[in-house]
Amino acid sequence: MNTNRPTWTKPWSYKEGILISLSLLVLGFGLEYLSNGIGTDNLLIYPNNLYMGIIIVTLILFLAIIGKSWTITEWLQSTAAAICSIGLLLLVSLLMGLTLQYDDGAGETIRRLGLSHILTSWQYLLANLLLLLSLGLTTIKSIWNFSWNKLGFTISHLGLWIVIFGGNFGSIQLERLQVKLIEGEISNIAHNNSGSPIKELPFAIKLNDFILEEYNPKIALVYNEAGIMFKDESSSIVIAELGNYGTISNWNIEILEYIYSSAKAGNKYYQINEPGAAPSAFIRATNLTGTTVEGWVHCGSFNRQYESLKLDDEYSAIMLFPEPKEYISKIEILTTERPPESISLEVNKPYYIDGWKLYQMGYDYELGRWSNTSIIEVIRDPWLRIVYAGIFMMLAGAMFMFWVGSKKNMK
Amino acid sequence: MDWINFPIYTCFILIIWMLGLLFVSINSKRRFNSTLGNLLLIFGVLMLIAMLSVLWINLERPPLRTLGETRLWYSIFLSVVGLIFYWRWKYNWFLVFSFSMSGLFIILNIIYPENFNKSLMPALHSGWFVPHVVVYIISYALLGASSIVAVKQLFDTYVKGKSSSNAISLADNLVYLGFSFLTMGLLFGALWAKEAWGHYWTWDPKETWAFLTWSVYLIYIHGRIKDSLKENTAMWVLAFGFIILLICWFGVNYLPSTANSVHTYSKT
Ligand code: HEM
Numbered sequence: 001m002n003t004n005r006p007t008w009t010k011p012w013s014y015k016e017g018i019l020i021s022l023s024l025l026v027l028g029f030g031l032e033y034l035s036n037g038i039g040t041d042n043l044l045i046y047p048n049n050l051y052m053g054i055i056i057v058t059l060i061l062f063l064a065i066i067g068k069s070w071t072i073t074e075w076l077q078s079t080a081a082a083i084c085s086i087g088l089l090l091l092v093s094l095l096m097g098l099t100l101q102y103d104d105g106a107g108e109t110i111r112r113l114g115l116s117h118i119l120t121s122w123q124y125l126l127a128n129l130l131l132l133l134s135l136g137l138t139t140i141k142s143i144w145n146f147s148w149n150k151l152g153f154t155i156s157h158l159g160l161w162i163v164i165f166g167g168n169f170g171s172i173q174l175e176r177l178q179v180k181l182i183e184g185e186i187s188n189i190a191h192n193n194s195g196s197p198i199k200e201l202p203f204a205i206k207l208n209d210f211i212l213e214e215y216n217p218k219i220a221l222v223y224n225e226a227g228i229m230f231k232d233e234s235s236s237i238v239i240a241e242l243g244n245y246g247t248i249s250n251w252n253i254e255i256l257e258y259i260y261s262s263a264k265a266g267n268k269y270y271q272i273n274e275p276g277a278a279p280s281a282f283i284r285a286t287n288l289t290g291t292t293v294e295g296w297v298h299c300g301s302f303n304r305q306y307e308s309l310k311l312d313d314e315y316s317a318i319m320l321f322p323e324p325k326e327y328i329s330k331i332e333i334l335t336t337e338r339p340p341e342s343i344s345l346e347v348n349k350p351y352y353i354d355g356w357k358l359y360q361m362g363y364d365y366e367l368g369r370w371s372n373t374s375i376i377e378v379i380r381d382p383w384l385r386i387v388y389a390g391i392f393m394m395l396a397g398a399m400f401m402f403w404v405g406s407k408k409n410m411k
Numbered sequence: 412m413d414w415i416n417f418p419i420y421t422c423f424i425l426i427i428w429m430l431g432l433l434f435v436s437i438n439s440k441r442r443f444n445s446t447l448g449n450l451l452l453i454f455g456v457l458m459l460i461a462m463l464s465v466l467w468i469n470l471e472r473p474p475l476r477t478l479g480e481t482r483l484w485y486s487i488f489l490s491v492v493g494l495i496f497y498w499r500w501k502y503n504w505f506l507v508f509s510f511s512m513s514g515l516f517i518i519l520n521i522i523y524p525e526n527f528n529k530s531l532m533p534a535l536h537s538g539w540f541v542p543h544v545v546v547y548i549i550s551y552a553l554l555g556a557s558s559i560v561a562v563k564q565l566f567d568t569y570v571k572g573k574s575s576s577n578a579i580s581l582a583d584n585l586v587y588l589g590f591s592f593l594t595m596g597l598l599f600g601a602l603w604a605k606e607a608w609g610h611y612w613t614w615d616p617k618e619t620w621a622f623l624t625w626s627v628y629l630i631y632i633h634g635r636i637k638d639s640l641k642e643n644t645a646m647w648v649l650a651f652g653f654i655i656l657l658i659c660w661f662g663v664n665y666l667p668s669t670a671n672s673v674h675t676y677s678k679t
Contacts, residue, residue, distance in 0.1 A: 083640070
């Protein structure tokens with residue numbers, strides 16, 4: 001870097017880069033403030049995102065072909081520009097990383113400066129535009145002067161450009177909706193987050209069965225007075241499982257009997273299968289001083305009272321609600337063209353149909369495993385394939401990088 | 412943990428490592444000392460790996476969820492990376508640093524043992540889980556090591572007034588490898604997120620900080636091309652990068668922006 005060169009004379013470097021980035025940042029805050037903190041929310045809706053994309057690509061091609069030897073083009077293809085544009089986006093994202101986003105309680109100034117919604121703020125948009133220009137021109141240059149030695153370089157930069165482009169401008173067309181299903185009923189109405197029906201899907205879904213598998217519940221101690229759980233990081237729970245034991249605080253807890261689905265009759269719990277029948281355990285607790293207490297604990301459910309076991313003046317033993325291990329909806333997809341399809345929808349295993357991905361999302365948490373409703377999330381993202389292409393190019397680039405290592409040390 | 416006495420077992424590892432480092436450092440010209448030192452260090456690492464394996468079997472799930480469990484992986488990778496780079500570059504100080512860091516994480520685990528919880532929420536039952544986290548941990552170990560190099564170099568430059576010319580190429584090597592893993596970790600995370608939560612990137616605080624970490628190292632890499640940034644500036648970038656990395660790793664849970672994150676499993 002030649003520090004004696006007057007600013008804005010060819011070739012531009014860090015000084016100009018910092019000035020450009022900071023001006024964009026100030027411009028971003030300014031536009032945000034003037035637009036009263038509305039941001040780019042209304043600007044970047046379909047099909048504006050497409051126009052925006054066409055403008056950016058045209059601008060890049062224009063600079064790369066017509067303005068090839070312009071000072072600004074050469075600067076945009078330099079590492080100084082790369083660093084300044086990454087730095088600008090980093091700065092804007094840092095603001096996002098430090099402030100609570102989409103916070104309705106944000107103060108007026110915070111909101112008006114876009115700090116409560118960085119993703120739809122002008123400063124974020126401008127930072128991305130600078131990055132797309134710099135990265136785009138760098139990529140085009142490396143495609144123009146393609147060489148096999150630089151394949152890794154070309155695909156990682158092209159991949160990243162595609163991901164940033166598709167992720168920012170494409171995902172505006174992302175549709176994320178929910179379908180609430182009740183066992184035995186059919187629905188094709190999708191709701192938004194706040195529950196108002198907004199779309200008829202091109203297919204209908206019937207819920208045949210909802211299944212929830214649970215882990216064994218945990219036994220814990222609570223303070224009688226305060227009613228809060230005893231916690232020391234090392235050993236504050238014992239899993240309810242026949243024969244299992246462990247130490248919590250100064251009590252040794254042993255599980256003598258465990259029933260997954262149980263109900264109380266008299267002063268004992270029995271195996272029973274009916275809605276609301278919850279886990280219970282017969283435990284023995286032994287103090288360091290030799291005091292022994294035995295009795296039942298029961299975690300309770302939407303229609304059963306829980307039961308705790310008082311150990312001494314300080315503690316009682318309780319059973320926590322079992323945590324879900326897996327939940328599955330047995331559904332049928334009904335379309336006008338094809339015969340119905342039966343599938344099991346699980347968390348982490350979405351199902352793809354006609355441009356939509358179906359996800360197991362939730363259920364009636366109060367009823368737990370007796371829930372007869374299931375909430376399915378339906379998502380459409382027309383740009384997904386493009387972004388995935390970019391992601392896989394970046395992955396290939398990362399492998400190249402791993403393979404080749406830092407060139408400076410190859411000599 | 413009933414099946415193993417964690418503090419005693421790991422203290423034993425720490426003692427073995429200290430002996431190993433002692434033998435390596437004291438008169439390392441003598442073949443015998445250096446071989447013995449290396450063997451002790453390797454033995455300690457193997458003991459740690461054995462412990463992790465037993466933990467894995469006992470928990471019936473990969474031990475990658477709580478902070479304590481990831482610290483264990485970090486200790487292992489840091490010590491392995493330290494050994495490999497020591498064999499390649501013969502830096503004593505690097506060995507001491509990486510093993511001290513690794514030891515520090517073990518000590519943290521002794522001071523703050525966490526409960527070893529068997530249940531794993533459904534979103535974590537995924538084929539992506541292990542590759543995502545393991546790749547991340549390797550990358551953190553390498554990038555952590557590169558920051559050690561940077562801090563050492565800055566210290567030498569400003570305090571001692573002379574710096575080593577090899578250090579920066581060591582840092583470059585570590586960053587290139589570490590960054591390629593970091594990129595893979597980030598992208599695996601995105602592919603997984605699409606399967607589990609419906610979208611590949613939601614700028615959740617954890618994701619935002621992962622992106623910030625990634626960007627800082629990206630700046631370093633571009634700053635090193637044709638010496639675009641002065642060496643010292645590049646070293647500052649690396650040192651700064653590690654701070655961001657640490658925030659991303661443990662700090663995120665405590666930031667105000669995390670009020671509704673999906674990624675803070677260890678809290679629940
Ligand atoms: C996936 C992320 C990225 C990776 C892995 C990456 C990696 C690299 C590598 C390894 C080089 C050196 C190539 C060589 O030695 O010939 C390089 C050069 C370069 N990169 Fe990146 N980069 C990334 C993102 C970016 C971004 C976001 C920009 C710009 C905004 C950028 C702009 C540049 C420029 C201008 C050069 C110099 C090209 C030259 O002078 O030949 N890169 N990049």
